[in-house]
Amino acid sequence: MKRLNINSMANMSRVYKKTCSNGKLAIYLGKRDFVDHVDMVDPIDGVVLVDPDYLKGRKMFVMLTCAFRYGHDDLDVIGLTFRKDLYVQVQQVFPPEPTSTQGPLTVLQERLLQKLGDNAYPFTLQMVVNLPCSVTLQPGPEDAGKACGIDFEVKSFCAENLEEKISKRDSVRLVVRKVQFAPLEPGPGPCAQTIRHFLLSSQPLQLQAWMDREVHYHGKPISVNVSINNCTNKVIKKIKISVDQITDVVLYSLDKYTKTVFIQEFTETIAANSNFSKSFAVTPLLAANCQKQGLALDGKLKHGDTNLASSTILHSSLQPGMNKELLGILVSYKHPRRPDHQRCWCGAAPDPDASKAIT
Known part of the structure; x- marks a missing residue:
């Protein structure tokens, strides 16, 4: 894949070519990142x-595929399917279908058509809502090949019809990402409390x-405020703060995986029959969890960096009876709290992505 620069007057646009x-x-x-605005x-x-x-009188197609990969490529050799297509959209680019309507060209398309000439053809694909975001499950140290997770791919090929088998040599594929950004008007910070009785x-x-x-x-510290009213005759010696990532794989078995992405003990002595209040700064980072197999990461492009997966924001139109397989993988974060006379457990609910956020 190459990156090209298209100059137009004083403006310069970066273009990805495959x-x-x-x-x-x-x-x-x-671009290769496409934002889901819910x-x-x-x-x-x-x-x-x-x-x-x-082309030789054949048709030219562009295809968008959202797939869930749950195995390695070598499984296909023994007849096992290692991926499931969740969503497929096909557009016949040339010759245009009589029933299709071509919308207005974007500035990028106009510049490319002017630069590339008469053998270039524009296309526009529109994803449906409620598709999962790009997510990669972190492989183990011994795993080889592509990682499991959700990926999106734009593919173009020439054929007589869609049933014709196309080899990889005769098609071009470009992986893209579907991402979610933080809401423009976030709600209030989360709050939770618990009461613990002791013998x-x-x-x-x-x-x-x-x-x-x-x-x-x-990469930014998360401020966690802790308030303790210790009415017992016990002495609190430590406060442990942890952040858990919860990954729901709703496609094939409703599996749920919990991974601790941050944990730290703070030495704080809280006497019996006393009050305590303090703010703690915690920062979950992928660098501290790079060896944890199955950890959910934001889907990464080839040779690109990534980070801990963002919390999934679902559309309000989701119905109880809908096909949840289309959701693929859901990611959230929680804060467990388990205080006792030795330790007090609490946590935060972050989305550690520089451009995405949690609800």
């Missing part, structure tokens, strides 16, 4: 360049934990 192995077909995109998703607009001698103590211990805001960003 060419098939035979060099006869190329696809151009202005009620709509950014359209995928691009251009396909084809050698007219290679031989007539009064309970009251613990409250809260955060000042709902949205937190990757």
Whole structure:
């Protein structure tokens, strides 16, 4: 894949280009990250360049696929399916279908068509809402090949019809990502409290934990406020703060995986029949969890960095009877709290991504 710069007056746009192995077909995109705004998703607009001698009267298609990969490529050799297509959208780019309506061209498409000439054809793909975001499950140290998770792919090929088998050499594929950003108007910070009774103590211990805001960003400290009313005759010696990532794989078995992405003990002595209040700064990072197999990460592009997966924001139109397989993988964060006479457990609910956030 190559990156091109298109100059127009004083403006410069970066374009991603991918060419098939035979060099006869190329696809151009202005970006590879497409934002899910919950009620709509950014359209995928691009251009396909084809050698007219290679086309030879055939049709040219562009296909968008959302797939869940849950095995390795070598499983396909023994007849096992290692991926499931959750969503497929196909557009016939050339010749255009009589019933199709071509919307207005984007600025990127106009510039590309002007630069590439008559053998370039524009396309626009529109994802439906409620598709999962790009998520990768972190492989183990011994795992090889592509990681399990949700990925999106834009593919272009020439064929007589869609039933024709297309080899990888005769098609061009470009992986893209579907991402979610923080809401423009975040809600109040989460708050939780619990009461714990102890043997031989007539009064309970009251613990409250809260955060000042709902949205937190990757690499930035999260302020966790802790308030303890220790009415017992016990002495609290430590406070442990942890952050758990919960991954729901709703596709095949409703599996739920919990991974601790941050845990730290703070030495704080809280005498019996006393009050305590303090703010703690915690920062969950992928760098501290890079060896944990199965940890959910934001889907990464080839040779690209990633981070802990963002919390999934679902559309309000979800119904109890809908096909939840389309949701693929759901990610959330929680804060367990288990105080006792030795330790007090509490936590935060962050989304450690520099551009995405938790609800």
